[in-house]
Amino acid sequence: MDFDAIGKYMVPFDVDLDLNEGILKGYTNHTIRRASSMWHYYQDESALETSINNGDPIHYEVFEKTVPEEYGHLMMGVSKLYAGTVGQEFFMTKGHYHAVAQTGEVYLCLKGSGYLVMKTKDGDFFALPMERGKVLYVPPYWAHRSVNTGTEPLISFFVYNAEAGHNYGDIETEGFSKRVFNQNGKTIFV
Amino acid sequence: MDFDAIGKYMVPFDVDLDLNEGILKGYTNHTIRRASSMWHYYQDESALETSINNGDPIHYEVFEKTVPEEYGHLMMGVSKLYAGTVGQEFFMTKGHYHAVAQTGEVYLCLKGSGYLVMKTKDGDFFALPMERGKVLYVPPYWAHRSVNTGTEPLISFFVYNAEAGHNYGDIETEGFSKRVFNQNGKTIFV
Numbered sequence: 001m002d003f004d005a006i007g008k009y010m011v012p013f014d015v016d017l018d019l020n021e022g023i024l025k026g027y028t029n030h031t032i033r034r035a036s037s038m039w040h041y042y043q044d045e046s047a048l049e050t051s052i053n054n055g056d057p058i059h060y061e062v063f064e065k066t067v068p069e070e071y072g073h074l075m076m077g078v079s080k081l082y083a084g085t086v087g088q089e090f091f092m093t094k095g096h097y098h099a100v101a102q103t104g105e106v107y108l109c110l111k112g113s114g115y116l117v118m119k120t121k122d123g124d125f126f127a128l129p130m131e132r133g134k135v136l137y138v139p140p141y142w143a144h145r146s147v148n149t150g151t152e153p154l155i156s157f158f159v160y161n162a163e164a165g166h167n168y169g170d171i172e173t174e175g176f177s178k179r180v181f182n183q184n185g186k187t188i189f190v
Numbered sequence: 191m192d193f194d195a196i197g198k199y200m201v202p203f204d205v206d207l208d209l210n211e212g213i214l215k216g217y218t219n220h221t222i223r224r225a226s227s228m229w230h231y232y233q234d235e236s237a238l239e240t241s242i243n244n245g246d247p248i249h250y251e252v253f254e255k256t257v258p259e260e261y262g263h264l265m266m267g268v269s270k271l272y273a274g275t276v277g278q279e280f281f282m283t284k285g286h287y288h289a290v291a292q293t294g295e296v297y298l299c300l301k302g303s304g305y306l307v308m309k310t311k312d313g314d315f316f317a318l319p320m321e322r323g324k325v326l327y328v329p330p331y332w333a334h335r336s337v338n339t340g341t342e343p344l345i346s347f348f349v350y351n352a353e354a355g356h357n358y359g360d361i362e363t364e365g366f367s368k369r370v371f372n373q374n375g376k377t378i379f380v
Contacts, residue, residue, distance in 0.1 A: 006314045010329035012306075014318045017298065017325050019209055024325075065325070072292035072330040074264075074349065102262035106349050108207065108298070116202075124196045128204045135207050135214075135255070135347075139200035140262040157325075159264065159296050159349040 003068060015065050017078070022110040022155030024078040027063035033094070034058050035086070040172055041094055043179060044087030051086060058082060059091050060146075073162035079107075081114070081146050081154040088181045090114070095145025095176060097121075099165030105144065105158060107136040112154030117176055118142040125177035127189065130154060143171055147180045149187045193258060205255045207268070212300040212345030214268040217253035223284070224248050225276070230362055231284055233369060234277030241276060248272060249281050250336075263352035269297075271304070271336050271344040278371045280304070285335025285366060287311075289355030295328040295348060302344030307366055308332040315367035317379065320344060333361055337370045339377045 004011040015026035035051045038059055042048050051057060064077035084091045095117070098105075107116060109130045116136050118126045120143070128136050130146065136156075138144045148154040178189045194201040205216035225241045228249055232238050241247060254267035274281045285307070288295075297306060299320040306326050308316045310333070318326050320336065326346075328334045338344040368379045 006316070007310070007312050009310050009312075009314060009331050012308050012316050012318055012327055012329055012332060014324050014326045017323050019300070019323050065327075067294070067327065067329070072290075072294055072351070074294050074296050074327075074351070076296050076325060076327070100262075104257075104262055104264050106264050106266050108347065110209070118202050120197070120199050122197050122199075124199060126196070126202050128202055133207050133209050134204050135266060136204045137202055137255070137257065137264075137266070139202055139257070141199050142202060157298065161262070161264070161351065 017157060019110060022078060022080065024063045024065070026065060027077065028066045029064040031062040032058055033060050038094070042086040042089050044089060047087035057084065060093050067162050069162050071163045074159050075162040076159045079146060079156050079158060081148045083148050083151050083153065085182050088183060090147050090149050090180050090182055092147040092180070093145050094168050095143055095171045097143040097167040097170055099167045100161070100163055102140045103161040103164040104140050105138040105160040108157045109134045109136065110155045110157060112148060112152050113150035114146060114148040114154045115180060116144055116146055117178065117180065118144045119177050123177055130156065145176060149180065207347060209300060212268060212270065214253045214255065216255060217267065218256045219254040221252040222248055223250050228284070232276040232279050234279060237277035247274065250283050257352050259352050261353045264349050265352040266349045269336060269346050269348060271338045273338050273341050273343065275372050278373060280337050280339050280370050280372055282337040282370070283335050284358050285333055285361045287333040287357040287360055289357045290351070290353055292330045293351040293354040294330050295334065295350040297326040298347045299324045299326065300345045300347060302338060302342050303340035304336060304338040304344045305370060306334055306336055307368065307370065308334045309367050313367055320346065335366060339370065
């Protein structure tokens, strides 16, 4: 992707973020993950298959305003994770380490409720609650995944080092240390 | 400053940001710039001196939730720039390049109105309007300064590379290419 330049400098820009609804206007990249994108992530594969055959709903969307994926730039965007369960397991994002594992990420939750669950390569686990106005810090080396335990979309604004990249493969293989379930209306970590 | 660790990893954390009022709770660094901190920045030094002798008002405050100032971390905080003028020149932040000039910054404006003015070492100038819901991107190498052209505090949430540092000295010497004045109720760039 090309970017406008003034001389040898990238041109500054702005985009509009609806702070109440969590809608980012002017995004340049849009990722959609449906049930069928989520094989191997949820525990109940039979429930996932039924859901895929039943309209293949969207689990989450990511809207990014892209910048060069190079050191010094910061990537920003909005993550929108829908409410729902696969079997009893709450909808979640795939979760990832950064390919440059040493880079962190900042989330600012705008809407909804859930958890940012995190893990390290050593098996450490950490969960922070997400709700409007929470600023969450994912330090370097922590894989991170959002889980929507509420009834409306869980929406966050995020910023990360543009060179960070995504390592989804390790999480697809390792999984997280804990899953988050809806057990008779209660949220439990198993 | 020490940070909590789990094994060799920094512990994730959250802080609360009031998205309506722009108040960051749980900050760990607080910078206050009064009129007397702003020598050499405004054009009308006699008006500045009068203001200093007249209560030395705060021009802006910065609230940061600090992280290690190392590659891979992201620093976050809130900037609060008060409304007012020195002579006819609107209150502004000192403005700075990053010491690691190659690093950018993301602003999310929460309240107030004004401009983010930017310049490069080659003398390029750029201004983006600030108002609630604007996400502003300062690409690498651009010095940046906020200017409050409104009547209430101009408040933004920001994120930048934690290793970026601040280079104020060059702006103190160079100034910006344009100043922003209140001319009979109109905002003008000179």
